[in-house]
Amino acid sequence: MTSVALIDYGAGNLRSAERALAHVGADVTVTSDPKSIARADRIVLPGQGAFAQCMGALTAKPGLIDALSETVLANARPFLGICVGMQLLASRGLEHEITAGLGWIPGVCRQLQIGPRDRLPHMGWNEVAPHDHPVLAHLKPAARMYFAHSFIVAPENAAHIAATTEHGERFAAALARDNILGVQFHPEKSQGAGLALLERFLNWNP
Amino acid sequence: MLSTRIIPCLDVKNGRVVKGVNFVDLRDAGDPAEQASVYDQQGADEICFLDISASKEGRGALLDIVARTAERCFTPLTVGGGVRSPDDVRALLLAGADKAAINTAAILEPDLIDECARNFGAQCIVVAIDAKAVAPGRWEIFTHGGERPTGKDAIAFAEEAAARGAGDILLTSIDRDGTGAGYDIPLLREITAHVRVPVIASGGAGNLDHLTAAVRDGGASAVLAASIFHFGTYSLREARAALAAAGAVVRTP
Structure with a gap:
């Protein structure tokens, strides 16, 4: 059974992610303990709310960011960031104030630029166009996933975009680099297609 | 392109599903978690529980059904x-809700909206407005089940x-809620013209034309309905087909 360390730093969607991962067969440990993180086969970082607040909460847990960096960057353990958990991969966030992010995927987290007829937050089911990524390979061209956000990540390197979606502008619905994957949508709330994505993440060998 | 959300809503009292006509004459129709699971399988875009329990015991039962629902539904759940208070929101989110809808408290103490949006993120805070036509x-x-005017x-x-x-x-249109006479389209049109956040139409859906009118004429981003889905008058599939035929973007689960 694949063990998953689901990072607990007070994010709102923690329980949803826990239930969905368990549903597809993961042995989930909800934790912020560096030792548990180092032992896990997979790391999932959930997140909901504002970039600055989430980054602050992550930083406030002693040794957590170091443990994540060591496990994900040095030991190349597969990593999935969900929603703000993906946004934190960026170099910095511009929500409320300028805040440094993890910087694992160079880029900026900024507000979505919407057109005159669009609404914000971008809320609901939208089409995700995957690029070539094994965890997203099951998505049909017009597969819809559930989004609930107003901010997006604009990566410096377009090669880090793993999927796109359009709402006002075309933006990164998923980012990927080596063993790191982030999704702006909520797979844990996207019914069958979302659960399938989580299952593929458990079986992913980057 | 973002699709129009179709949201079946379950009115819950003391852990059981009810649906009132103009907020009275409640009919009992089962276990909320069970019912939510059916909607989840039918591909509901979101599911909504509105708790009308007045007692503490009723609130406890609500958290229990939210937890039981979240156990098997991988669909966004609004409660x-x-x-x-922020503690109420936190309790719902921890039980497994994805969003909390705040009604009376948000109207009477609007600072609560800022506080909850700051603590939990705007995307999980739904502000529920019950409105009644008072002049053209x-x-x-109105608050308290549509009985108390607020002057707002x-x-x-x-x-x-x-x-x-x-x-x-x-x-929610209080005038239309439970009547099946259709959403209050002029109200919807005014609100959707004045705000940039998504607006969910509620109160009055009696047939599929009402859903399409809310989107096409009212500018709603989502349609919420209870009785028409709940008593099997229409399926979610039929609702999706009607919206699609009217030119709205819908999801095919």
Whole structure:
């Protein structure tokens, strides 16, 4: 059974992610303990709310960011960031104030630029166009996933975009680099297609 | 392109599903978690529970059904009714809700909207507005099941709620709720023209034309309905087909 360390730093969607991962067969440990993180086969970082607040909460847990960096960057353990958990991969966030992010995927987290007829937050089911990524390979061209956000990540390197979606502008619905994957949508709330994505993440060998 | 959300809503009292006509004459129709699971399998875009329990025991039962629902539904779940503080929001989110709908407390103490949006993120704060027509082109907000006038103008308050951090506005017409006579389209049109956040149409859906009118004529981002789905008058599939035929973008689960 694949063990998953689901990072607990007070994010709102923690329980949803826990239930969905368990549903597809993961042995989930909800934790912020560096030792548990180092032992896990997979790391999932959930997140909901504002970039600055989430980054602050992550930083406030002693040794957590170091443990994540060591496990994900040095030991190349597969990593999935969900929603703000993906946004934190960026170099910095511009929500409320300028805040440094993890910087694992160079880029900026900024507000979505919407057109005159669009609404914000971008809320609901939208089409995700995957690029070539094994965890997203099951998505049909017009597969819809559930989004609930107003901010997006604009990566410096377009090669880090793993999927796109359009709402006002075309933006990164998923980012990927080596063993790191982030999704702006909520797979844990996207019914069958979302659960399938989580299952593929458990079986992913980057 | 973002699809129009179709949201079946379950009114819950003491852990059981009910649906009132103009907020009285409740009919009992089963276990909320069971019912939510059916909607999840039918591909509901979101599911909404509105708790109308007045007692503490009723609230406890609500958290229990939210937890049981979240156990098997991988669909976004909004829960409202009796949410008065950030602690209430937190309790719902921890039980497994994805969003909390705040009604009376948000109207009476609007600072609560800012506080909850700051703590939990705007995307999980739904502000529920119950409005009644009081003059041509004027709607007033009522609380306590549509009984108590607040003197607040629905349009002005919707703008205020959006500015304070509401992620969705759940707009219920008290005049239409439970009648099956259709949503209050002029009300919807006014609110959707004045705010940039998504607006969920609620109160009055009696047939599929009402759903399409809310989207096409009212500018709603989502349609919420109870009885027409709940008593099997229409399936979610039929609702999707009707919206698609009217030119709305819908999801095919």
